[in-house]
C-alpha cells in the first residue's frame with residue numbers, strides 16, 4: 195500500500211449563491227488548480243465527487259461526468275460519485291485514498307459539492323426529509339432539526355446540559371467563521387443573539403442550526419513519492435475509520451450516545467498510530483450545537499454527559515485542550531451536504547500550510563476530521579499528519 | 583375530498599406516504615390492520631424477533647415466514663419536539679406540529695410519530711399517548727399518536 199497525501203486544496207464562496215451546481219464546481223476547481231499551479235490537467239487520472247441530493251435539489255443525475263466536464267479533466271482510471279447524505283464528501287475522499295493507496299490512481303481530484311437553495315424552500319425541505327426513512331419517518335415531518343432537537347432534549351434531560359452551553363458552541367464557531375471569507379456566515383454572534391434567535395425546533399434556535407448552504411470544496415491527492423515533488427508541505431492521510439448502525443430513528447438504542455462515532459474514532463487513530471491527545475486540532479460535525487457537545491464526549495475529551503462543561507471551560511477553543519472547528523464549523527460555514535466532509539480536510543491542510551488568517555491559526559502536526567450523517571447513525575473519521 | 587378514492591394528489595416524488603395496496607408492497611396487511619384501528623408489525627416465525635418496521639425477511643436469521651402481531655396502542659413519550667418552521671410540502675398548514683418518539687407500553691419497541699392533541703409547551707417526557715389512526719384524503723391511511 196502506498197502512502198497518500200493531500201497536495202492541494204480549493205474552496206469556492208459558500209452561501210445562498212446566485213450560481214448553479216455546475217458553476218460551484220467550476221469555482222472550487224479553479225481554486226484548486228490555482229493552488230497546485232503548474233499541474234497539467236491531463237495528469238489528474240481520477241475524479242471522485244461527493245454529492246448527496248443533486249437529483250432532488252438540482253434535478254440532475256450522473257454528477258461525476260458533469261463535474262469532470264466543468265473542470266476540463268478526462269479521467270482515465272476512476273470516475274465515480276458517492277452519496278451518503280452529509281458524509282458524501284468524506285466518502286469520496288476515502289474512495290480516492292483507496293485508489294491511490296492500491297496504485298490504481300496516481301493523482302485523484304476529490305470534489306464535494308451541493309446546491310441546496312432552490313426557488314422553493316418547501317421543496318428543499320421535502321427533499322431533505324427523504325434523507326431519513328421517507329416512508330416511516332420523513333412522512334411525519336421529520337428532518338434534521340427536529341431529530342437533533344430530540345437529541346438535545348434527551349441530553350438536557352439525562353445530563354443537565356443547558357441551552358447556554360449549546361449557545362457557546364455557536365458563539366465559538368461563529369467567532370472562527372468571522373475570519374473565513376468563504377463562510378456562509380462570516381460574522382460573530384453574541385450569546386444573547388443565539389439564545390434569542392427564532393425557535394426552529396425547541397430547544398434548538400436558529401443559531402443552534404447549520405445553514406442551508408450552496409458550496410463546493412476540492413482536494414488533490416497523490417502518492418507519497420509524488421507528493422514531495424508537488425508541494426513543500428504534503429499532508430498525509432494516516433488514518434481512516436467509519437462505523438454505522440441501522441437507520442430507523444425509532445430503533446436507535448440511544449439518542450445521546452453515539453457508539454459508532456467512538457468506534458470510527460478509535461479505528462482511525464489506531465490506523466494512524468496516534469491518540470486523541472496527539473491531535474493539534476479537530477474539525478467536528480457541528481450540524482447543530484448539541485452535536486459538537488456530544489462529539490467532545492465520544493472523542494474521549496470529556497466524560498459522558500460533561501460535554502457542556504467542556505465548552506463552558508473553553509477547552510475546545512484555541513488555547514484549550516483541543517481547538518475545534520477553526521474554520522467555523524458547519525454552524526459558521528453552512529452545510530452544503532456533499533461539500534462539508536471535503537472542506538473539513540481543506541481546513542486542516544491549510545492550517546498546516548499556514549494558509550489561514552492569524553486569528554484562527556493553530557498549525558501543528560496532527561489533525562482529525564469527523565463527519566456524520568443521517569440521524570447520527572453513521573460516522574466517518576480522517577486523521578491527517580503534516581509531512582516535512 | 584370529492585376525488586376518486588386511492589388517487590394520489592401530488593406527484594409521486596413529492597408524496598411522503600407509503601404506497602399501501604397489495605400491488606405495491608408485501609407489507610400491505612399493516613395498512614389494512616391500521617384501517618381496522620390496529621397497530622401491527624411482523625414477528626419472525628423462526629427466531630421470534632419482533633421487527634419494526636414490518637419486514638418480509640428477518641434481518642436476524644434470514645427467516646421469511648412472519649406472523650402479524652398486534653402492538654400496544656398506548657405508550658409514553660421518550661422524546662419530542664415541535665416543528666415550527668421549514669415543514670415539507672403538504673405539511674405547511676399544520677405548523678407548528680409535534681413529533682416524538684413513543685415507547686410502546688410493556689415493550690422495548692419505540693416508534694416515531696406525529697403527536698396530536700397538545701402543544702409542545704404542554705408536554706413532558708413520559709407523557710402518556712395513544713394510537714390515532716389518520717385517514718388520508720386519497721383513501722390511504724397513516725398513524726399518529728395523541729395525548
Ligand SMILES: [Zn+2]
Pocket residue numbers: 626627628629630631640641642643644645
Ligand atoms: Zn428471525
